Amino acid sequence: MDYKLIFEHSPEAMVLLDPDLKILGANKRYLEVTMRQVDEIVGKHFLLEAFPEPNVPYEQNPVLHSIQEAIAKGQRVYLDVIRYAISRPDGSGYDERYWEASHTPILNEKGEVEYILQETKDVTEREETKHALRDIEQKFSFMADAMPHLVDADDASGRSTYFNKQWENYTGIPVERLLAGDWKEAIHPDDLVAATKAWEKSLETGEPSQLEIRIRDKDGDYRWHLNRYLPMRNEDGTIKMWLGSCSDIHDVKNLVQELLSSNEQMSELADQVQMAYRKAENERETLERLIMQAPTFFGILKGPEHRYELVNPKYQDLFPHVELIGKTVAEALPEIADQGYIDVLDNVYRTGETFEAKEIIVKLANAEGKLEDNYLTFIFQPLYDEHNQITGILIAGFNVTDKYQLKKKLQELGVAVDDV
Known part of the structure; x- marks a missing residue:
């Protein structure tokens, strides 16, 4: 041999x-x-x-x-x-x-x-790949720990494999116990059953889940969170892991409830809506639900050209024959421009000074294009971003035409009517 x-x-x-x-x-x-x-x-x-x-x-x-x-x-x-x-x-x-x-x-x-x-x-290739994967894991862990959200991960079967540091910092429960299932201790008892059912349904169907739940902090106080679970899939479509996140929506949720229960002071309502708009940009659906259900008409204009970004049904009722979203005020409502309101909007956007009008006549075109007198009480209020730069204008107000006409009739009958 x-x-x-x-x-x-x-x-x-x-x-x-x-x-x-x-x-x-x-x-x-x-x-x-x-x-x-x-x-x-x-x-x-x-x-x-x-x-x-x-x-x-x-x-x-x-x-x-x-x-x-x-x-x-x-x-x-x-x-x-x-x-x-x-x-x-x-x-x-x-x-x-x-x-x-x-x-x-x-x-x-x-x-x-x-x-x-x-x-x-x-x-070398194997070790460099291992180092690269370790580096990616470290970067993911760093980013997840740095995020203000509560982030966790589970394997395909639903077994917890990761909780970021925010979970421990917020709940006071060590990561080791969270991995062992003690995260359930932090969920409000009234929400735990629904959260468990939503999670089990996602595991069964492979579909994402989203649920509002209350999570207890380390001081024993519960705050509302928006809980989401998304599946990560392999190339063949099988689920590799689940990624969960809990975003604190407590302040926004409370604000929504307060705004929906009180509409007496229009200016206060507008201030609160603006606060919600700036604070809850990432929770846009919650904000839009608030605006859409409000008894006040609302509109949001973006940019110096005053382009409609959002209007609620009360606002759209003023202009039933016009599609507003995406158009500038001048494009959508030429009769408004003719009455000088574009100049007013320009001044609010430029100076940051709120404009208020009470029972003022505004001529609005009906479906035939004929101008009709409407009595409106409204404000134009600037919207600011996190850098305190004006980004748009909030319009909020009431159509008081019926009230104004009733007041005039009573005055004509000799009935004393106090201004509101």
């Missing part, structure tokens, strides 16, 4: 050393991974001449220690993955690589070490 031929063509990278660490031979695979020719390394000291590590003193070289251990024990020793630089053949510098290796002493008939066989493998 030609053992030399087997050694030469082995798929494993192997180099043969004598006890003084002189290179006696290397197979083809070893020469490929080390980018060497056999005559460049044979006869040279393995670590001092052929493959010196520039970043580590010789006495501290882990390869040297592994070989010495194998010689001392007289048996194979495995070397953990190490980062080891080898010089480029053209002398242009070093390549930093990751290697796995084993060192096997070959004994003669007297039991003495005659050769050392190193089997090595370049695992």
